[in-house]
Amino acid sequence: MSTTTVAHHDEHTDHPTGIMRWLTTTNHKDIGTMYLTFSLIMFLVGGSMILGIRAELFQPGLQLMNPDFFNQLIGVHALIMIFAALMPAATGFANWMIPLQIGAPDMALPRLNNWGFWLLPPSAILLTLPFTLALFGIGDGALATGWTFYPPLSIQGGIGVDFAIFAVHLLGISSVLGSINIIVTLFNMRAPGMTFMKMPMFAWGWLITAFLLIATIPVLAGAVTMLLTDRHFGTHFFDAAGGGDPIMFQHLFWFFGHPEVYILLLPVWGFIPQILQTFSRKPMYGYKAQVYSLIAIGAMSIIVWAHHFFTAGMPVPALLYFMYSTMAISLPLAVLFFCWIKTMWRGSMSFETPMLFTVGWIILFGIGGLTGLVLADVAADAQYHNSYFVVAHFHYTLFAGGIMGIMAGVYYWLPKMTGHMYNEKLGQLHFWLTAISFNLTFIPQFFLGLAGMPRRIPDYALQFAEFNMISSIAAFVLGLSQLIFVYNIISTVRGGKKATDQVWEGAEGLEWTLSSPPPYHSFSEQPTVK
């Protein structure tokens, strides 16, 4: 993506050029760029899949695809968006920005870093290959179980399930390697004088994310391995006939799956306060309170998993425990919201694209959080469970809270990474189109869910037709608006108004002391932080 840009200002570097540069690189900026590019491509792939779903749901009845293909699109869409779009985007920013923010010359384990990235393309191929194989009559397509792999369906499924299991193994190894690297970098490579409590908030968000990843990804890897041996090697972990229990898979899966939600969000909660302080032109409010809240949320996220399957059958004391502990997470989260708002309070605010995305993010993510509280209520959940209400809720947290946050980060750091300013008008157009069409897509889904429309079903009753039509049209506007984003990024990489070193008037931190774009090797002499 940025081969030409990075190369022309840095002609005397000692690294190979062309494809070998990217295959063999151990440079944190190169690897960060590859992560971000990969993430953008997979974002578009996963997005087109869901547009297929929305086209099918445009009107009742089956028009475009058979139910089996519909289920495959839904499951692979989720796996791609979570593992191949959101997580690599956050890791890409970590690679680019953590060394710059803490004044380190590179990541601590550069070769591991290269390996961590190059595991991603093969796993993306593993996820999508079954679609192509099915065209040639091999197998029956990708996994059709949804991204959660619940047995017994996943034990009965075709080769798509095996492909997805191996893809999850590779993706898991990749993110564990990335996490180990980030932990070691943050522990050992901080600039002299930078104590943990002086670390930028983005680094804090990632430190907690990385610990969550190395604690929970192996549990997912273990669970899908058990699934694999159940499918092919005669074990009965999840097979009731052999003494196993399918519900146990749900416990194992969500023991990983709930922290995963925070794994996707914590890096965003890290850089959002930095963007807020930049465009409010005053220091971030409650640094310590935010750090402690992030730690509290990370710790609590490991002990609340069973709220994802309240209806699977649990004794009442367990239901109550998981309900109250889930609701308790909203307390540290409320502290964060308060700090974000207080950072803006009476600030000298301006609304460039990163700030627009950030402010929009706070509102939309807030809706996602509040609807989550409703779902955490055991009594209410019996009605909402497995309905479109859940779909709308987690898109408010993961599309608004995750992807729109990442977009704020892209606009915020793109001038630093490329040395050029992006097109502000197009950026603002992208924001408004995204925010409006996003709401038009998912607000109807809240009502559909309340009215009882179940998720993951390709057909629906006639009374749901109007809301589904609105949702589908808005989803296509949302999807097409992202092309503006892609165009804006590509044209910024290729040229544009020169960015200053500080880029934004109120920007503070070590990354803004370097030139834009930063030299290929930065902070060879570590700066001292007072």
Place this chain on the structure above:
Amino acid sequence: MEIDADKREPSSTELRSIANKKLGYKMVWIVAGSLLFAFALVPLYDVLCTITGLNGKTKSTASELSNTKVDETRWVTVQFTSSTMPGLGWNFYPKQSSIKVRPGKVETVLFEAKNITSRVVAGRAVPSVTPGAAAAHLKKLECFCFERQALNPGETKVMPLRFFVSPDIPADVKEMTLSYAFFSID
């Protein structure tokens, strides 16, 4: 030349690289630990379910008939449901859908299975009780689910279940459901 290079003091970059690798390996131990934890959860989960009777797991062996007094003051309704899993090819259902019992009194209910395929099929029934808290109080004296069952093509078999509901069952449980899922074991 090389010996000299080994003897010289390691530079600060080299020292840091060694420290980084050390910490990296420590992190690998955490990863290995959580992988081990995932597999340890399997027996832990079973132990937890057996102790507490969560998930409606009943004992898979016959209970002893102790000299319990029949509680004539209350009724408990026991409902029966049945299902067959793919690949079995049987019709399988209880002869009566529910029965009112006095806790402590031994009852017998019959289940009927018919092999509708043209080959010999073996299967095993897996029980589950709802609500989970009642599972430990359903005592089976004789059950077709304790062993595998095989049916010849077209054969019909009537299978008995002898059980009693323990008088210790919590007072608020007035109804319970015993479900059998028949799995093929080939």
